[in-house]
Amino acid sequence: MKKLLSLSLLGLAVAAASSAHARDYDNVRIGVDVPYEPMEFRTAEGELTGFDIDLGNELCDRMGVTCEWVEQEWDGIVPGLMSRNYDAIMSSMTINDERREQVLFSDPYITMPSAWFAASDLGINEATKETLEGMTIGVQRGTLQDNYVTDNFSDVANISRYSTADDMVLDMEAERLDIVFLDFPIGQSTLLESEEAEYVVIGERISEPKEYFGDGFGIAFRQRDEALAEKFNEALAEVQEDGTYDEIYSRYFGEEE
Amino acid sequence: MLDISTWFNDLLAGNVIFTADTLGYYWEGLVTTTQLVFLSLVAGLIIAVPLAIMRSSKHKWISLPVYFFTYVFRGTPLLIQLYIIYYGVVFIDGIQESFLWPVLREAFYPALIAFTLNTAAYTTEIFRGAIKATAKGEIEAARAYGMSQNLMMRRIILPSAFRRALPAYGNEVIFMLHASAIASVVTLMDLTGAARFVYARYYAPFEAFLFVAAIYLCLTFAILFFFRYLEKRLLAHLRPQDA
Numbered sequence: 001m002k003k004l005l006s007l008s009l010l011g012l013a014v015a016a017a018s019s020a021h022a023r024d025y026d027n028v029r030i031g032v033d034v035p036y037e038p039m040e041f042r043t044a045e046g047e048l049t050g051f052d053i054d055l056g057n058e059l060c061d062r063m064g065v066t067c068e069w070v071e072q073e074w075d076g077i078v079p080g081l082m083s084r085n086y087d088a089i090m091s092s093m094t095i096n097d098e099r100r101e102q103v104l105f106s107d108p109y110i111t112m113p114s115a116w117f118a119a120s121d122l123g124i125n126e127a128t129k130e131t132l133e134g135m136t137i138g139v140q141r142g143t144l145q146d147n148y149v150t151d152n153f154s155d156v157a158n159i160s161r162y163s164t165a166d167d168m169v170l171d172m173e174a175e176r177l178d179i180v181f182l183d184f185p186i187g188q189s190t191l192l193e194s195e196e197a198e199y200v201v202i203g204e205r206i207s208e209p210k211e212y213f214g215d216g217f218g219i220a221f222r223q224r225d226e227a228l229a230e231k232f233n234e235a236l237a238e239v240q241e242d243g244t245y246d247e248i249y250s251r252y253f254g255e256e257e
Numbered sequence: 258m259l260d261i262s263t264w265f266n267d268l269l270a271g272n273v274i275f276t277a278d279t280l281g282y283y284w285e286g287l288v289t290t291t292q293l294v295f296l297s298l299v300a301g302l303i304i305a306v307p308l309a310i311m312r313s314s315k316h317k318w319i320s321l322p323v324y325f326f327t328y329v330f331r332g333t334p335l336l337i338q339l340y341i342i343y344y345g346v347v348f349i350d351g352i353q354e355s356f357l358w359p360v361l362r363e364a365f366y367p368a369l370i371a372f373t374l375n376t377a378a379y380t381t382e383i384f385r386g387a388i389k390a391t392a393k394g395e396i397e398a399a400r401a402y403g404m405s406q407n408l409m410m411r412r413i414i415l416p417s418a419f420r421r422a423l424p425a426y427g428n429e430v431i432f433m434l435h436a437s438a439i440a441s442v443v444t445l446m447d448l449t450g451a452a453r454f455v456y457a458r459y460y461a462p463f464e465a466f467l468f469v470a471a472i473y474l475c476l477t478f479a480i481l482f483f484f485r486y487l488e489k490r491l492l493a494h495l496r497p498q499d500a
Contacts, residue, residue: 074457075453076456076462079460082460141453141454160444161446163442170344170347174344174353175353175362176364
């Protein structure tokens with residue numbers, strides 16, 4: 001009797017373990033750091049929207065799963081994935097080696113350069129160690145821009161790190177920052193289109209070296225969720241094939257260049 | 258000296274997170290936190306003493322404004338006060354051109370102002386309680402000696418009130434140290450800011466935050482030790498006498 005009981009308990013445990021292993025995701029929770037216009041932001045009515053959001057919802061439709069967006073500040077976004085607050089991250093996350101050690105990436109779904117933005121009267125044409133000396137640079141904490149600026153300019157300039165891109169734009173308008181380093185489209189929609197002051201891009205758009213700027217944006221999963229990543233990749237390929245991707249792209253960035 | 262640096266390098270060898278660089282950030286954070294907390298406590302204390310005297314005044318028109326100040330600063334979260342002072346001042350027209358801007362531009366000073374006003378409010382109430390608790394007999398004795406109100410305040414009430422306030426004030430100092438952890442929301446690289454930076458860069462919450470918690474514990478220990486020493490010295494007359 002006792003043996004039978006322990007056997008059945010063992011069976012239960014195995015069943016539980018295997019179902020946890022081959023977990024079917026009918027409901028995928030996706031972590032996102034809002035706002036990051038135009039990738040993810042809220043409209044005046046409070047509705048969550050943006051390129052990531054629309055593309056993510058489209059992918060979920062194709063896979064036949066329901067998606068739920070979970071908001072999480074950027075500097076805790078990877079730990080949040082590990083602690084199962086959500087199952088994927090789709091939040092303008094650049095694929096690079098440092099992150100590959102922590103998470104499993106989908107195929108890249110968009111590539112995006114970074115760029116320097118400053119008020120038009122700053123008086124420099126390019127961002128180098130010499131021109132940025134003594135200036136205050138704004139970056140979002142824990143981003144690849146943060147890593148790049150920290151490694152290359154922390155000896156000559158002051159670096160201010162912000163939790164959200166919005167706080168950074170606010171301090172740019174307040175003239176607390178001389179220059180900020182951002183994903184190009186983010187700076188474009190927040191600073192270049194700002195009505196507060198006139199901002200310009202300083203120098204070229206930057207996507208090299210690869211060790212910082214990586215291989216485009218990807219959706220991140222826990223390392224063991226290979227099946228889920230594969231499903232997203234298939235859906236992504238399908239969406240890119242039939243033109244839906246281009247339609248969503250032009251919604252936020254105009255026509256494909 | 259050479260020995261120390263080789264010992265240090267050996268200690269860090271093979272450690273991915275705690276490199277000399279990240280320890281540098283923690284050190285910078287320790288300096289910022291200590292400066293911020295120390296300066297705001299000193300300034301807060303200086304403000305609080307006259308305010309506490311005004312707050313214990315019999316005249317409503319003196320005590321009410323001070324009550325209003327302490328009520329506002331004790332009645333709202335420090336984080337909100339910091340946000341208002343840091344982001345709010347920007348919306349005052351012409352602030353960028355005023356002589357105040359070089360000070361308000363840096364994140365350090367808005368944080369210092371917020372912390373100073375906050376601790377001043379709490380300290381005022383601590384001292385006011387201590388002043389009110391002065392034994393009647395002491396005051397009557399002072400009057401019998403013909404002391405003026407000012408002299409009585411200086412010689413009798415304040416010295417004994419400070420002693421009574423000491424344990425409560427020690428708590429306030431520790432609270433202030435812990436409250437300073439919010440400074441990183443306005444880009445200050447304080448201890449918590451350094452921990453958040455390391456956490457975001459290496460995705461290592463346990464290492465980053467446990468290390469910084471240990472530093473806060475050490476600081477708290479130093480504060481406790483200092484106040485225990487002060488209490489021993491200043492409250493010696495209250496201890497039971499040795500036979």
